[in-house]
Amino acid sequence: MIASHTETFPQGTVAVLTIDNPPVNGIGSGVRMALGKALDEAIENPAISAIVITGAGKFFSCGADIREFNTPMSRQEPSLRAIIEQLEKSPKPVVAAIHGAALGGGLELALGCHHRVAQAKASFGLPEVKLGILPGAGGTQRLPRLIGIKPALDIVAGGDSIDAAKACSLGLVDKVVQSDLVPEACRLALEASVQTDALPRLSRAPISKPVDGEVFDEARKQAARRYRGCVAPLECIACIEKTLTSDLDEGLAFERERFQFLVNGDQSKAQRHIFFAERAALKLPDAKADLITIRKVGVIGAGTMGSGIAMSIANAGIPVVMIERDQAGLDRGWEAINGNYASSMKRGKLSESDMNARLALISRSLDYGALADVDLVVEAAFEDMDVKKEIFSKLDAVCRPDTILASNTSRLDINELAASTSKPSQVIGTHFFSPANVMRLLEVVQGDLTSKEVIATLFAFAKKLGKIPVLVGVCDGFVGNRMVSPYTREGHFLLEEGATPEQVDGALRRFGMAMGPLQMGDMAGLDISWAARKRMAPTRPAHIRYSRVADRICEQGRLGQKTGAGFYRYDAGSRTPIPDPAIDVLIAECAQEAGIERREISEEEIIQRTMYALVNEGARILQEGIAQRASDIDVIYVAGYGFPVFRGGPMFYADTVGLPKVLATIERFHEQHGELWEPAPLLRELAKSGRRFSDL
Ligand code: T1G
Numbered sequence: 001m002i003a004s005h006t007e008t009f010p011q012g013t014v015a016v017l018t019i020d021n022p023p024v025n026g027i028g029s030g031v032r033m034a035l036g037k038a039l040d041e042a043i044e045n046p047a048i049s050a051i052v053i054t055g056a057g058k059f060f061s062c063g064a065d066i067r068e069f070n071t072p073m074s075r076q077e078p079s080l081r082a083i084i085e086q087l088e089k090s091p092k093p094v095v096a097a098i099h100g101a102a103l104g105g106g107l108e109l110a111l112g113c114h115h116r117v118a119q120a121k122a123s124f125g126l127p128e129v130k131l132g133i134l135p136g137a138g139g140t141q142r143l144p145r146l147i148g149i150k151p152a153l154d155i156v157a158g159g160d161s162i163d164a165a166k167a168c169s170l171g172l173v174d175k176v177v178q179s180d181l182v183p184e185a186c187r188l189a190l191e192a193s194v195q196t197d198a199l200p201r202l203s204r205a206p207i208s209k210p211v212d213g214e215v216f217d218e219a220r221k222q223a224a225r226r227y228r229g230c231v232a233p234l235e236c237i238a239c240i241e242k243t244l245t246s247d248l249d250e251g252l253a254f255e256r257e258r259f260q261f262l263v264n265g266d267q268s269k270a271q272r273h274i275f276f277a278e279r280a281a282l283k284l285p286d287a288k289a290d291l292i293t294i295r296k297v298g299v300i301g302a303g304t305m306g307s308g309i310a311m312s313i314a315n316a317g318i319p320v321v322m323i324e325r326d327q328a329g330l331d332r333g334w335e336a337i338n339g340n341y342a343s344s345m346k347r348g349k350l351s352e353s354d355m356n357a358r359l360a361l362i363s364r365s366l367d368y369g370a371l372a373d374v375d376l377v378v379e380a381a382f383e384d385m386d387v388k389k390e391i392f393s394k395l396d397a398v399c400r401p402d403t404i405l406a407s408n409t410s411r412l413d414i415n416e417l418a419a420s421t422s423k424p425s426q427v428i429g430t431h432f433f434s435p436a437n438v439m440r441l442l443e444v445v446q447g448d449l450t451s452k453e454v455i456a457t458l459f460a461f462a463k464k465l466g467k468i469p470v471l472v473g474v475c476d477g478f479v480g481n482r483m484v485s486p487y488t489r490e491g492h493f494l495l496e497e498g499a500t501p502e503q504v505d506g507a508l509r510r511f512g513m514a515m516g517p518l519q520m521g522d523m524a525g526l527d528i529s530w531a532a533r534k535r536m537a538p539t540r541p542a543h544i545r546y547s548r549v550a551d552r553i554c555e556q557g558r559l560g561q562k563t564g565a566g567f568y569r570y571d572a573g574s575r576t577p578i579p580d581p582a583i584d585v586l587i588a589e590c591a592q593e594a595g596i597e598r599r600e601i602s603e604e605e606i607i608q609r610t611m612y613a614l615v616n617e618g619a620r621i622l623q624e625g626i627a628q629r630a631s632d633i634d635v636i637y638v639a640g641y642g643f644p645v646f647r648g649g650p651m652f653y654a655d656t657v658g659l660p661k662v663l664a665t666i667e668r669f670h671e672q673h674g675e676l677w678e679p680a681p682l683l684r685e686l687a688k689s690g691r692r693f694s695d696l
Pocket residue numbers: 023024026062063064065066067080101103104105106108127128131133134135136137139276279280
């Protein structure tokens with residue numbers, strides 16, 4: 001775990017300690033023990049003038065071993081704090097030689113060193129806040145002493161990495177080199193070993209008061225916007241604020257206490273679950289399938305989804321040709337793309353040269369012939385099976401036999417679509433989420449005949465686009481939208497039973513959802529789910545309860561934000577939902593027609609009815625094998641449906657509540673509300689056997 005060798009120079013000999021714990025040089029108990037021992041030996045060895053710490057492989061170190069948290073291993077001595085104190089107090093200079101990335105505890109280790117040398121492509125960050133914790137090995141105390149309060153707040157409370165140039169400009173690293181990283185670090189260490197003045201130790205460095213006294217309040221406001229509902233960012237800010245009123249030891253003690261509070265809390269357990277769930281989702285059953293090279297892509301449709309998909313492909317540096325039925329449609333899509341890039345440029349998120357480079361990758365045509373040389377086509381046309389079949393048969397005719405044909409349908413039958421072509425093994429679903437150039441989630445829908453090469457290729461393609469691909473099977477609505485139906489259904493039923501739209505949506509926003517089901521419907525457009533309900537009406541059993549509220553709203557031409565009214569009213573150009581008394585009247589009428597007596601509805605009932613509807617349907621989806629893992633469902637909901645990351649997704653949330661309690665409540669709803677609440681057999685089985693979804 002720690003490789004140790006010496007480098008001898010005319011000025012002296014340097015002990016080079018290399019952290020070697022693939023894949024990310026995580027600092028677990030084993031690395032801590034080995035590093036502590038190697039440091040002792042180097043400090044005690046009279047032949048050694050200085051010490052350099054570096055990492056093997058891709059990274060310097062990406063922090064503490066997250067898997068050890070909440071286990072006895074994490075309490076095994078020496079702690080990372082003790083190691084950092086040891087090297088900071090070392091009478092011999094210790095220099096960190098950083099390549100790849102120094103993240104979390106890895107950066108804290110480097111902050112304990114007397115100097116830091118970085119390779120030009122290295123990055124630096126304290127992403128603990130994204131795991132619901134804070135830098136617990138001195139980062140909140142040493143970083144502000146080195147680079148100042150404001151930059152430290154941005155790094156610690158924001159959690160994003162910075163590059164070597166920025167780190168150098170902030171004084172986080174002493175030197176940036178293109179090559180010879182370790183020799184350069186040795187040279188700097190030996191220079192320091194002959195200097196008489198004291199080695200720079202951050203524990204002694206003064207803290208400079210921030211010029212702007214509002215800096216902490218501003219950081220809290222930013223945290224509330226970016227990490228709504230998360231407690232960790234506020235704790236990060238409190239720790240940095242502590243530096244103004246305490247010495248390092250007091251600050252470290254405070255940091256430790258707040259770290260323990262967070263790491264033992266439900267939020268961090270949920271966020272760590274999502275960290276590992278996102279990585280598990282990337283693992284395919286057939287890991288060894290050959291990949292097909294994607295050099296050029298075609299996109300059918302230049303509407304909201306088509307143009308967003310084309311942008312995400314161009315953003316990854318891949319040429320894309322956008323096809324539309326008419327010039328007006330093509331021009332509207334091109335305009336939207338230009339407008340989107342221009343506003344990113346205005347917000348400083350994109351340079352003009354990058355914008356032009358991406359626009360140059362997007363070509364447009366009305367002629368399917370332009371798709372003769374593409375490797376993949378993503379169809380993003382109107383959500384109608386006949387329209388899609390017509391497009392797929394055209395693609396079947398013009399594209400190469402090995403071209404992959406993907407559909408961005410959000411719920412239609414991929415098998416039926418595949419059967420309308422001569423090459424069903426090349427057909428797959430790629431369900432992007434709106435806005436497609438922003439949302440990270442991609443539901444990859446495998447048809448019965450989709451080849452493993454096509455699936456693996458789409459996963460690699462998704463990663464290249466910076467998306468999180470999740471493999472799902474074919475059913476109406478796949479995973480995400482299938483679960484949204486019972487979730488929204490309960491929202492509509494609760495309206496009839498006495499709740500107002502603001503009550504339902506408000507309860508879910510306080511629960512942590514980005515928005516409630518009614519506002520979400522208004523944003524997506526109520527006509528889409530209305531069309532789906534109409535399509536299913538002929539097969540809907542008459543004895544099953546059905547709410548007419550949404551239909552009635554649509555029948556009045558209220559299709560949501562795009563028509564200025566849906567469950568709420570919207571002022572022109574605004575997305576802010578305004579409660580509309582006309583809707584309260586409409587809901588009361590529907591309730592009366594359905595013979596429903598309205599009553600007081602508690603916040604707890606709203607959460608249970610909506611969340612457990614999600615969980616129950618999720619259990620069915622797992623049982624049917626439509627999703628490979630419960631954690632995949634959690635990734636889908638957190639990355640695609642605004643589910644709070646600090647609750648870990650619906651299935652993890654159910655595990656946190658306890659499946660016996662969830663089942664008991666669902667059984668009560670089953671008695672009260674009938675067969676729509678039939679408990680999923682898998683849920684019953686797990687609850688009865690004391691197991692959880694995460695045990696599957
Ligand atoms: N601990 C344990 N496992 C880790 C890990 C970590 N810190 N980082 C990565 N892995 C695993 C990961 O699950 C995957 O496993 C494999 O390594 C490759 O990762 C005291 C308390 C570094 C940018 O938050 O952001 O220090 O799936 O697929 O895309 O204050 O991993 O193969 O079985 O993500 O190249 C703070 C977390 C810890 C960094 C590399 N550090 N890691 O991305 O590979 S808390 C972090 C990442 C801490 C101190 C505190 C990324 C990466 P598997 P990967 P990648």
